[in-house]
Structures are given as C-alpha cells and as structure tokens.
Amino acid sequence: MRLFLLVLFLLLGLAQRLTVPEEVARSQVIRKALPAVVRIQGTTPTPSQDQVVGTGFFIGPSRIVTNYHVIQDLASITVRLANGRTLPAERFAVDPGIDLALLTLRGGQAPGVLAFSKTPTRELPLGMGVVLVGFPYGQGPLASYGILAGIGPLEVPTPDPSVGAEVGEYLYTDAPLTVGNSGSPLLNLQGEVIGVVSDVVGGPSGIGGIGLAVPAELVAQSVQDLERFGIPQRGWLGASLISLDELPPVLLRAVGLTTAQGAMVDQVEPGSPAARAGLKxxxxxxxxxxxxxxxxxxxxxGQAVKDKAAVVRLIARYRPGDRVRLTLWREGRRLEVTLTLIARTRR
Structure with missing residues (x-):
C-alpha cells in the first residue's frame, strides 16, 4: 500500500511538473466560471419558437449581466443554469449606451457568481491571457482562450449606432467567439471579469475577425448606477448631434468652417445641460x-472631436456635477462654453 501511494505521489508530481502554470490557471478560471454562466433564450412578440439568443453571467444571487442587444426585442426571457435548470428572468434595468442589461432570476439562485476586476482599463497589459465562457451557437457552456489584443475606440460602423454609442474604448481579443457569445464574461487568469463580450468585427473571432468587449470598469460603474437609480449616470449633453461630414460643404463654408471635423448641435432638449449652457x-x-x-x-x-460619436464618448466619461468645457464654432467665430452635467431624467 505504501509503495502504491509513493508511486501515485510521484506520478502526480510528474504531472504537475509537466503542466504549464498558465494551463493550470486557465483550467481553474474555467472551472470557477462555468457555474456562473447562463444561456439566455426568449421569444419575440410574434414568436415561432423559443430561440437561443446569447449568454449572461451572475454577479449576485439573482442578478445577471448580459448585453442589451441580446434581450432588446424579447417579450419573455428564460435562462438555463449550469445545472440544467431553466428558469424565468425579467429585465431589471438597461443601459443601451454601453449595450448592457441587468436581469433578475425568478425561482432560484445562482450556482456561482463572478466579480469584476478593479484594475483600471488602461493598466491592463496587452498580450495578457484571457478566457471567455459562453454559448456559441447555443452550445455549451464552452470556453475559449486568447490574448488581450488591444484597447481603443471602435472605428467601424455598427449595425445599430444607438447601442453602445457611449463606449469610449473597447477591449479587443483574438479569443474565438461567435453568435451566441454576446454577454459572455471576458476573464483574466485570476478569474475576474475584465470585460463583457459585445460583438465581433470582421467575422467570427479567430476566423478573420476580432472580438470586442465592454471594459469591466465601465460596466461596474453602470451596474452601480442601475442598482441605485435604475438609469445610467454618465455624462449627457441633452442635444442631438450631426457629424459635420454628413452636412453639405456649402453650408460649412457659409459660416467660415474649413474643416469637416466636428459635430453640429441639431436639437436641444429643454432643461438639459446643453440648454442651460445656452447651446443653439x-x-x-x-x-x-x-x-x-x-x-x-x-x-x-480641449480634445478635438472627429464626429458626433466622439462627442458622445467624451461626454460619457464624466459624471453628474462635473463641469465640461466645449469649444464651439458659432456664427463665424470660435468660443468656449462651460456646462455642468446633471443626472439623466428617468424615462
């Protein structure tokens, strides 16, 4: 018996020596994440049948994070837990500006929860290993692995420009992901959520495409706002904008503008920060x-803007009570206006 235990000990030690530390960490992260990840499915107002639409994950006993675009058009929502149970869920609050939705599970509790990383987005090292767990094509939960490939704004148009318009910069990853992965947690090798998967640019990631995730720093801030106020509290102008490159050049020249870099104020919402600052x-x-x-x-x-999206992203970095200085062109001259941001009105 002692000989058997000795051989077993040696074999286990050999196995550990043959296992790369990163593989051990990766395996532990996946094992921890699996119970916390759910498959989200639902019906549209005119359903033909239930359809798998995406992924979500628990951040509390009954609270689930997913993408807004996943549940945007659903009349009813159910989630399948890691243990195979399927339970109803309902919308708690949404934040289309960063493509985020919070759901409340009914009739059960989370078999596991995940926590957001507290590392600031800009301190995440490029090339770090990342893991994502979700339901590609409705299968799974399945895990994939890659690196943090970059951090920055999205330069290509999205199918719905109103969803995610206030994400100033995304996390980019080459970890394979595809349809059904929306809402998946993007994890570091400590098992913390560093981002929420939202889209793929150029095709399925790893097959001529690159995955996008909303940074955890932004998501966690929004979750805190939604839990407390029911609406996001990011900076908000209260004005509709039009990018200058969408306007006839003759109109720009008529007021002395020689550039198409910027955004025109189209309509100003009464009582908004834009209105209080006198924007026209x-x-x-x-x-x-x-x-x-x-x-x-x-x-x-002081930061030049390219178009309306850049204005929205920059304003969204601030909070109610912050003062923001705008450089404007009005009636042939440049001027500066300072406005104070206020909390958004509940809709």
Missing part, C-alpha cells in the same frame, strides 16, 4: 430641411 440648435423650415447651422462642437475639454 439648427434652424429648419416647415418641411424639416436644414436652413441654418446650430453650434458646432470642435473640442471637449
């Missing part, structure tokens, strides 16, 4: 045609 919207005739330019935003706190 565009003039339109009875048919809604543009006849006079509104204020043109050239920079936010």
């Amino acid at each position: 919207g565009a003039g339109r005739d009875a048919q809604g045609r543009l006849v006079a330019l509104g204020d043109v935003i050239l920079a936010v706190n």
Whole structure:
C-alpha cells in the first residue's frame, strides 16, 4: 500500500511538473466560471419558437449581466443554469449606451457568481491571457482562450449606432467567439471579469475577425448606477448631434468652417445641460430641411472631436456635477462654453 501511494505521489508530481502554470490557471478560471454562466433564450412578440439568443453571467444571487442587444426585442426571457435548470428572468434595468442589461432570476439562485476586476482599463497589459465562457451557437457552456489584443475606440460602423454609442474604448481579443457569445464574461487568469463580450468585427473571432468587449470598469460603474437609480449616470449633453461630414460643404463654408471635423448641435432638449449652457440648435423650415447651422462642437475639454460619436464618448466619461468645457464654432467665430452635467431624467 505504501509503495502504491509513493508511486501515485510521484506520478502526480510528474504531472504537475509537466503542466504549464498558465494551463493550470486557465483550467481553474474555467472551472470557477462555468457555474456562473447562463444561456439566455426568449421569444419575440410574434414568436415561432423559443430561440437561443446569447449568454449572461451572475454577479449576485439573482442578478445577471448580459448585453442589451441580446434581450432588446424579447417579450419573455428564460435562462438555463449550469445545472440544467431553466428558469424565468425579467429585465431589471438597461443601459443601451454601453449595450448592457441587468436581469433578475425568478425561482432560484445562482450556482456561482463572478466579480469584476478593479484594475483600471488602461493598466491592463496587452498580450495578457484571457478566457471567455459562453454559448456559441447555443452550445455549451464552452470556453475559449486568447490574448488581450488591444484597447481603443471602435472605428467601424455598427449595425445599430444607438447601442453602445457611449463606449469610449473597447477591449479587443483574438479569443474565438461567435453568435451566441454576446454577454459572455471576458476573464483574466485570476478569474475576474475584465470585460463583457459585445460583438465581433470582421467575422467570427479567430476566423478573420476580432472580438470586442465592454471594459469591466465601465460596466461596474453602470451596474452601480442601475442598482441605485435604475438609469445610467454618465455624462449627457441633452442635444442631438450631426457629424459635420454628413452636412453639405456649402453650408460649412457659409459660416467660415474649413474643416469637416466636428459635430453640429441639431436639437436641444429643454432643461438639459446643453440648454442651460445656452447651446443653439439648427434652424429648419416647415418641411424639416436644414436652413441654418446650430453650434458646432470642435473640442471637449480641449480634445478635438472627429464626429458626433466622439462627442458622445467624451461626454460619457464624466459624471453628474462635473463641469465640461466645449469649444464651439458659432456664427463665424470660435468660443468656449462651460456646462455642468446633471443626472439623466428617468424615462
């Protein structure tokens, strides 16, 4: 018996020596994440049958994080837990600006939960190993592995520009992911969530594409707001914008603008920070045609802006009570206006 135990001990030791430490860490992360990840499915208002639509994960006993676009058009939502049980869930709060939704599980509790990393986004080292766990094509839960390939803004258009418009920068990864992975947790090798998978650019990741994840730093802030207020509390102008490159050049030249870099204020919402700061919207005739330019935003706190998306992303970095300086072009001259951000109104 002693000889058997000795041989077993030696074999286990040999196995450990032959296992790369990163493989051990990766395996432990996957094992920890599996109980916390759920398959989200639901029906549309005119359903033909239940359909698998994405992934989510528990951050509390009954609270699930997923993408807003996953549940956006669903009339009913159910989730399948790691133990195979299928239970109903309902929307708790949503944040389309960063493509985030919180769900509440009904009739059960989480078999496992995941925590957000507290490491600031800009301190995440490029090339670090990352793991994601989800339901590609509805199968799984399945895990994949890759690296953090980059951090930065999204430069290509998205199918719905209103969803995720306030994400200033994404995490990019080459970890394979595809349809059904939306809402998957992107994890570091300590098992912490560093991002929430939202999309793939250029095709399935690892097959001519690259995966995108909303940074945990931004998600955690939004979760805190949604839990407390029911709505996000990021910076908000309260004005609709039009990118200058969408406007006729003749209108720009008429007010002395020689650049197409910037965003025009089209309409100003009453009572908004834009209205309180005196921003001027565009003039339109009875048919809604543009006849006079509104204020043109050239920079936010000294940082030049390319288009309306850049303005929204920069403003979204701030919180209610913050003061933000806008560089404007109005009636042929440059001026600066300072506005104070306020909490968004509940809709």
